[in-house]
Structures are given as C-alpha cells and as structure tokens.
Amino acid sequence: MVTTLQNTVSAETGVQYTPVIQIEGLRHSYGSRTALNGVSFDVRPGEIFALLGPNGSGKTTLFRILSTLMLPVGGRSLIAGFDPAQQPDEVRRRIGVVFQAQSVDIKLTAAENLWHQGHLYGMRGAMLQERIAEMLQRVGLADRAKEKVETFSGGMKRRVELAKGLMHRPSVLLLDEPTTGLDPGARRDLWQYLHELRNQERVSVIVTTHLMEEAERCDRLAILNNGEVVAMGTPAELRSQIGGDVIILETSQPESLALRIEQRFRIQTSVLDGKIRMERREGHRFATELVESFPGEIESISISKPTLEDVFIHRTGHRFWTEAQPEEKK
Amino acid sequence: MVQAAVTPASVALPRVNPLLPAFTLWWRELVRFYRQPARVVGVIISPLLFWVVIGAGFGTSLKASGGSQPQNFLLFFFPGALMMIVLFTSIFTMMSVIQDRNEGFLLSVMTAPVHRSSIVLGKVLGGTTLSAIQGLLFLVFAPLIGIRMDLEQFLLVALITLLVAFSLTALGFAIAWRMESAQGFHAIINLFLLPMWMLSGALFPFSNAWKGIKVLMLINPLTYGSDALQLTFFPEKLGSTILPLWPSIGVLAAFTLLVFMAGFVIANRRSTVPAA
Numbered sequence: 001m002v003t004t005l006q007n008t009v010s011a012e013t014g015v016q017y018t019p020v021i022q023i024e025g026l027r028h029s030y031g032s033r034t035a036l037n038g039v040s041f042d043v044r045p046g047e048i049f050a051l052l053g054p055n056g057s058g059k060t061t062l063f064r065i066l067s068t069l070m071l072p073v074g075g076r077s078l079i080a081g082f083d084p085a086q087q088p089d090e091v092r093r094r095i096g097v098v099f100q101a102q103s104v105d106i107k108l109t110a111a112e113n114l115w116h117q118g119h120l121y122g123m124r125g126a127m128l129q130e131r132i133a134e135m136l137q138r139v140g141l142a143d144r145a146k147e148k149v150e151t152f153s154g155g156m157k158r159r160v161e162l163a164k165g166l167m168h169r170p171s172v173l174l175l176d177e178p179t180t181g182l183d184p185g186a187r188r189d190l191w192q193y194l195h196e197l198r199n200q201e202r203v204s205v206i207v208t209t210h211l212m213e214e215a216e217r218c219d220r221l222a223i224l225n226n227g228e229v230v231a232m233g234t235p236a237e238l239r240s241q242i243g244g245d246v247i248i249l250e251t252s253q254p255e256s257l258a259l260r261i262e263q264r265f266r267i268q269t270s271v272l273d274g275k276i277r278m279e280r281r282e283g284h285r286f287a288t289e290l291v292e293s294f295p296g297e298i299e300s301i302s303i304s305k306p307t308l309e310d311v312f313i314h315r316t317g318h319r320f321w322t323e324a325q326p327e328e329k330k
Numbered sequence: 331m332v333q334a335a336v337t338p339a340s341v342a343l344p345r346v347n348p349l350l351p352a353f354t355l356w357w358r359e360l361v362r363f364y365r366q367p368a369r370v371v372g373v374i375i376s377p378l379l380f381w382v383v384i385g386a387g388f389g390t391s392l393k394a395s396g397g398s399q400p401q402n403f404l405l406f407f408f409p410g411a412l413m414m415i416v417l418f419t420s421i422f423t424m425m426s427v428i429q430d431r432n433e434g435f436l437l438s439v440m441t442a443p444v445h446r447s448s449i450v451l452g453k454v455l456g457g458t459t460l461s462a463i464q465g466l467l468f469l470v471f472a473p474l475i476g477i478r479m480d481l482e483q484f485l486l487v488a489l490i491t492l493l494v495a496f497s498l499t500a501l502g503f504a505i506a507w508r509m510e511s512a513q514g515f516h517a518i519i520n521l522f523l524l525p526m527w528m529l530s531g532a533l534f535p536f537s538n539a540w541k542g543i544k545v546l547m548l549i550n551p552l553t554y555g556s557d558a559l560q561l562t563f564f565p566e567k568l569g570s571t572i573l574p575l576w577p578s579i580g581v582l583a584a585f586t587l588l589v590f591m592a593g594f595v596i597a598n599r600r601s602t603v604p605a606a
Contacts, residue, residue, distance in 0.1 A: 101434030119354035122346030
C-alpha cells in the first residue's frame, strides 16, 4: 500500500517522478516550545538535500521524526511512500541513519560493529561477511577491520558510522551533522563519498548542517529558522534571490549613517553587529558613490557575491549565529 | 532522465528473523563484558569476598561442623546470599541500557527494523547469562557449609537461578529504559529493590515475620524464588514456606513473563518525545 501526497513534475526536465521524501505541514513542540511550525518540502530521488539552520532551528527534531524515533505533533511525512509515524518498520528497512552522536560500539572492532549491524537487518553468513569486507574497503578501513574502534581517530570512527548506516543498502540516507568534530581533510573525504554514493547508486541523501560551505555542496537545500522553512532551492537559485552584491560598511555611527544612506539612495539597509549591510547591483560602482557621498565617515567597505548566509540574513533579518537559542534537549 | 532509485514500495523486503537481532545483542553484551577485565574480576571475586566476610562476621570457620546457631543461620542464609548476588548482578547489568542510550548506540538499534521484543530479549538474555553464571559460581561454596546436592537438586537450583536472574534483569531493563542517569537508577534500586530482597525470606523466614510484614512478603514475587531455593536445598523444610516447590517456581515464572512484557511495552511505546 503506497500513499503519495502528490506527484511532482520536475520543472527542468518535465519528467514526472515521485519524491523520495515528502513532508507536509509537519509540526512539533516540546511542551510549550514550538520546534517545527508547519514544515513542508520534497526530496527528489538521487539528490543530496541539505537542511541548513542554526542550533534550535528544528533540524534535529525533523531528523528524529524522519528516522522514526519520535512522533510529530501534527502534519505528515512520507519516506519512499511510507509514513514513519504509521509504518515505522517499513521506513526503517529503507533508510540508513548516521547520527550526530557516535553510535558505534568502541569496545567492538570495526568488523564486529558491522557484523552486529548486519544482524539487526537480517543479514547473515557469507553474504554478511562479503558485505562487511566490501563496506570496509569502501570507507578505507579494510586494514583496520580487526582493531577496536576505541583506537580509531574521529574521522575513522565517522567512516565506521557511515559504513554502518549503509550496510543494508538503504535507498535513503539520513545524516545528522555528519562532519561534527572532523578536520577539513576528513570533512572533504566524507562529502566526496556522499557524492559518489549519489552518482553511482542513486541513493537519496538528506543531511542536516549548520555550515554554509557544506550546504553549498548540496543539490538543493532548505533553510530552517525557528521551525520554519525560510528559503528553499539550489544554492545558486537562493543566492540569485539577493539583489546583486552584498556591501558591508564599517563606521563609527552605524545607525545614523544607515538612515542617511536609505534617504539618499532609497535602498534598504540593515545594521548587524555594528556594521551596515545592504544589497545592490553593480556593487563596485555603488561603493564608489557611497564613499564620495559620505567622505571621512566610512572606515572600511567590502563588496562580495552573496553567500547562503546572506540569503539567511535577507530572509530572517538577523545573523545566522546571533540568535543563539538553547540547544534542544537530547 | 530521472529514474527511480528507490526500491518500489510494493516490493516486500524480507522480514527479519527476530532471533537474529536478539542473538547479536546478547553476543554484544558478553563481548563487552569480557573485554572489560575489571568486570570479569568482579564477577568471580565478589561471591568469594561476600562469603568470606559473612563467614568471618559470624566468627565461625567455614568448615566448622556441629549445630551451633551461627552455623544454622549460615545454612539458612545460603539461598538468600545466592539471591542477593543474582539480584545485584542482574539489575546492574541493565545499567548498560542507560550507557547505550547516552553513548548513542541505542539510536542505531532503535532505527533498525527490529521488533522491540527482540531488543528486550537480547539485552535481558545478555544480563541473565552474566548474573546466572555468577550465581552458579557461588554454588561452589555450598559444600563448604555442608550443603550437599545431587544432580537433580543442582538442576533445580540452576533453573530457579535462571528464572530469578531473567526476571530481575527484565525488571532492571524496564526501570532503566526511561532513565537518563545512572544516579537515578541507583536511587530506585536502593529505594525499591533492596527492601524487595530483604522481604523475600532471604534474611528471615516467612513463618517468623510480623503480620504486616507477612503481607508484604506474600505479594513479593522474590519470596517465591527464595522459598523455591530453600525447598531445593532443604527439602525437609516443606510446610514452613508459603507454597510447595513447583507452585513457587510457577509464581516465579509468571512474574518473569510479566516483567518481560512490561519491558516490551515500555520499549515499544512511541511518543512525541525522543525515543533515544
């Protein structure tokens, strides 16, 4: 029995496909605190989809609901046609999950961890042994198979986690902040591996992150803020929503200067962290005009192509990190 | 072209044999045990220490013969001591549930397509194995105080020990499942389980107890485990216990089933708060 919320026609190709994950009006709260306030989006087959948001934006809550660990208060979601709230076992068979928290058993060897994991999914015998060898090979740990995980580095532990999540060949891979605590090299390796997975096996990947540069590597992303999706699209689409370049001024009197710039040029400005921020096409020309109009007042000026953080600021009016909310209870 | 990467939902994936996850969880419990040498030493040394201290406390040589009062109490206390060793080991093995949860390991089990009863069975059998081994090791001391057993008695003791170990481990599982800290777990044990042991007939016989205490002993399932052990070691005592041997074992088995079901219901509950 398959329930589908809707079939979507891809705008670019015109091909009809069933989204691998469909989320509609998902709501959740912990007591009186709202964690998800009507989140909706689709993930297409074989794409890497990022959920970008600061701590407390609802990423982890969403992750818990999708991975069948928690029931939502309202709305619904479908993974490969099954609702995690109604048919958890059907969902569990089809998803691989890599948690932010370490889930490998450090007292077991790498191979034993995978052996254990395989059993949980009903794999056994020679087939299981082959799969363990194959997975260890793929994450580059074949020579460490018989060593206890407690002797591994952070990056190696994470690779065991990934191998664990992929043992049963899931069609959907869910990763919660997978690069936490990894050095840049290990981070790059992980992302390279995710791209290989998508390209070679067409695994759909959904990954939560609070890092802009990671979200840039995804096919599409949704930006979450206070339990709501504030923007969604490919990284390029989102950046192009910003009107041109981003110009940031440093000055001793940001509030008054911002007001005068608004009056004179009829554009919108905002003051963040004592700096004036505005968006404008052909930023380099505008910068010259600004400096000439307010001689001596501008201490420094920077012009940049918009980043995803600019998209976030554009949509929410505040910086990514300033609204530090208490971390969700584990 | 977009092609479906997803296994079509209509294609049924094979069911997982529920014994396989239970086996692997049991196996992990044992491997983790013998890879922590301190725990192995504890299991072997603690019954020995326990017995030496008790013996020394009564000021009698363990090999002393004759019918002096302390010797009689030592005899009487032997099944109770066995119960206590099994009780503590069983309950404490389930601290691993709290540890698994805090370390994140439980998450990967909870998101696997495993029937929740397999999870309970695997974890509980792991703890049962460890505490039953410890209990049976304690039996080595039985001849020292003059308890002789034939094979039938030994097998009965083993059965009762297994049932007590399984039921208490399952109880430990049910208590530990929603616990967030080991401290909270300790508090519950001191508040609840220690009295349960004291009122099981392990310290004083049912027939000697004050009326109000008798009621508590009657409803305490451990009393029937204690009685069953007393009757196996000292068959001549029949009549001084609440029930004969096999009905006592029956009550114990019913209790075992009940706490296992409770553990399953607690682990199987899904709610709007995080499950792990």
